[in-house]
Amino acid sequence: MIYSPNPDRYNTMLYRRVGNSGLKLPAISLGFWHNFGAKESLESSKEKTLYAFDHGICHFDLANNYGPPPGSAESVFGEILKKDLLPFRDEITIATKAGWQMWPGPYGDFGSRKYLIASLDQSLKRMGLEYVDIFYHHRRDPETPLEETMQALDYIVRSGRALYVGISSYDAPSTQQAYDLLKSMGTPCLIHQPQYNMFNRSLEGELHRVLIQNKIGCITFSPLAQGLLTDRYLNGIPKDSRVKKSIFLTENQVEESMQKVTQLHQIAKNRNQKLSQMALAFNLRLDAVSSVLIGASHVSQIQDAIGSLQNLDFSAEELQAIDRILNPS
Ligand SMILES: NC(=O)c1ccc[n+]([C@@H]2O[C@H](COP(=O)([O-])OP(=O)(O)OC[C@H]3O[C@@H](n4cnc5c(N)ncnc54)[C@H](OP(=O)(O)O)[C@@H]3O)[C@@H](O)[C@H]2O)c1
Numbered sequence: 001m002i003y004s005p006n007p008d009r010y011n012t013m014l015y016r017r018v019g020n021s022g023l024k025l026p027a028i029s030l031g032f033w034h035n036f037g038a039k040e041s042l043e044s045s046k047e048k049t050l051y052a053f054d055h056g057i058c059h060f061d062l063a064n065n066y067g068p069p070p071g072s073a074e075s076v077f078g079e080i081l082k083k084d085l086l087p088f089r090d091e092i093t094i095a096t097k098a099g100w101q102m103w104p105g106p107y108g109d110f111g112s113r114k115y116l117i118a119s120l121d122q123s124l125k126r127m128g129l130e131y132v133d134i135f136y137h138h139r140r141d142p143e144t145p146l147e148e149t150m151q152a153l154d155y156i157v158r159s160g161r162a163l164y165v166g167i168s169s170y171d172a173p174s175t176q177q178a179y180d181l182l183k184s185m186g187t188p189c190l191i192h193q194p195q196y197n198m199f200n201r202s203l204e205g206e207l208h209r210v211l212i213q214n215k216i217g218c219i220t221f222s223p224l225a226q227g228l229l230t231d232r233y234l235n236g237i238p239k240d241s242r243v244k245k246s247i248f249l250t251e252n253q254v255e256e257s258m259q260k261v262t263q264l265h266q267i268a269k270n271r272n273q274k275l276s277q278m279a280l281a282f283n284l285r286l287d288a289v290s291s292v293l294i295g296a297s298h299v300s301q302i303q304d305a306i307g308s309l310q311n312l313d314f315s316a317e318e319l320q321a322i323d324r325i326l327n328p329s
Contacts, residue, residue, distance in 0.1 A: 003084035006054035013056025014309055016290040018217030021190050023133075023164065025093060025291040027284055028305045029059040029219060034246060035297045038072035042079060049080050051299045053088070055306055061193075061219075061293050062127075063097040063138060064119045070102060074126040082128055092133075096123045097168060099138025111141030113152040120161050135162035136193060137178075139169045146174065150181040157187050166191035168221075172206035179214050189216055193293070196220035198229055198264065198282055198326060199257065211288040218288040226295070228257045229264070229279035240297070263325045267318060276301070277308035282322070284312050 015024040030052045036045045049060070066073035074096065085092065098119035101109040108115060120135055135156050137149055153165040165187060167178050179189045192211055196203040203220065211218050224230055226249045227242050233254045242249045261275065268278035283292045296302045314322075 003050065005050075005088065009054050009056045011056075012306070012309070013058075015056075018191055018219075018290045019188075019211075020215035021164070021188065021217060023093070023190065023217075025059050025217075025219065026057050027291055027309060028057055028280070028302075029061055029291045029293045030057050030302065031061040031221065031293045031295050032066050032073040032077060033063070034242060034248075034295050036073045036076050037067035038069060038076065039067075040076075042076060045076050046080050046084070048296055048299055048302060049077070050084060052302050053085065053092070055302070057302070057306075058091055059093040059095070059291065061095045061221075062123070063100070063136075064102045064123050065100050071122070071126055074123055078127040078129075086128075094127070094129065094132050095134035095136060095166075096120070096127075096132050097136035097138040098123075099136070099141070099168070111137055111144040111149040111152075113148055113155070116149070116152040117156065117161075120156060124161065131160055132162050134164045134166055134190065136166045136168045136191075137170075140167075140171070140174050146177055147181060150178055150185065154182060154185040154187040164188070164190035166193060166217075168193035169195070172210045175207060175210050175216070176214070179210075179216060189214075191217040191219060191290075193219050193221055195222050196283055196286075196289070197223050197225045198279055198322065199225045199260075201326075203286070203288075208286065208288050216288075217290050218286075219291045219293050220283045220289055221293045223283045223292040223294060224276055224279050225257070228253065228261060230276040231265070231274065233258065234262070234265070242297075260325050264322065267321055267325075271311055271318065273308065273311055274304055276304050277311070280305055280308040281312045281314070284308075285314055 014027040016027055017024050062074050062077055098116050102119055156162050157165055182189045194203050232241055237243050243251055265275045268275040280292050283289055294305050
């Protein structure tokens, strides 16, 4: 059957400007780190992607290594594009990244010009695209000179492989240096992608200041702390949850966080929201943040995320109560 998107898809989503660029992103964006690899059913990946698009989520975030196995999330996304979404390519912002280990040997990791350009060419092939909208350097490389990495990003834009470039998980001083280098080359640093959620507040200090001062956009990843900041683990650890499927979230983390999560639930309830919705609103309250990058194993989770837009405001009392739970001292 030919896919025909919901004609009302842009009516309820909120679109926020990315820094001082011309680009806007949906307040909720969908990431492909988990739940979209070769081990998932193509039908389920397609259902979530099309549901998102039908509800105004027109930004999809990938990376060379997303899967498992690495590369397979891009291949799956390529299948969905080919079958259903390519006619709407100009309505979609597609991001990919390189920076973590992708292939063996000295040229498949970190931040050399050789790695970044070869990796992006592979990503384009897997997705069946001529260009991506945003290409990120995925993490700071302690050895490669930042000049080389930024020159590679500048070249990637000039060669037409990406429309914009960004950086991910860079600390504040490296972000400032990357911004300055790119600016000197005439290519803006569009966006930063840091982790941020109620448990990891590191964005709030110096990094936020650098982003605001230089008008760099920001999209936060793991806003739900991979599912901890939801009702997923309130009654134990479900068999189909991330804890059971991935090495990146452990039973210990669930145990350690549950007391705080239970208290946060009460605040969310008083706001007529689910905790997952309050957690997303908590991210979107920061001035620099244009969008939150969610993961989803079920369509209902995307639905919940969209519901967060019904209440994005926090009173000073609510923020104080949240801080008391997270920093009891
Ligand atoms: N730049 C980087 O280095 C980096 C690193 C990590 C992630 N990212 C990006 O950020 C995206 C999101 O990361 P993430 O998946 O860790 O984000 P997240 O939104 O914090 O966690 C998503 C997980 O939370 C659970 N969940 C979501 N909504 C829920 C709801 N309403 N109720 C109950 N549980 C819910 C699901 O877990 P279950 O699977 O248990 O259902 C889901 O897989 C990634 O896909 C990727 O694009 C980037």
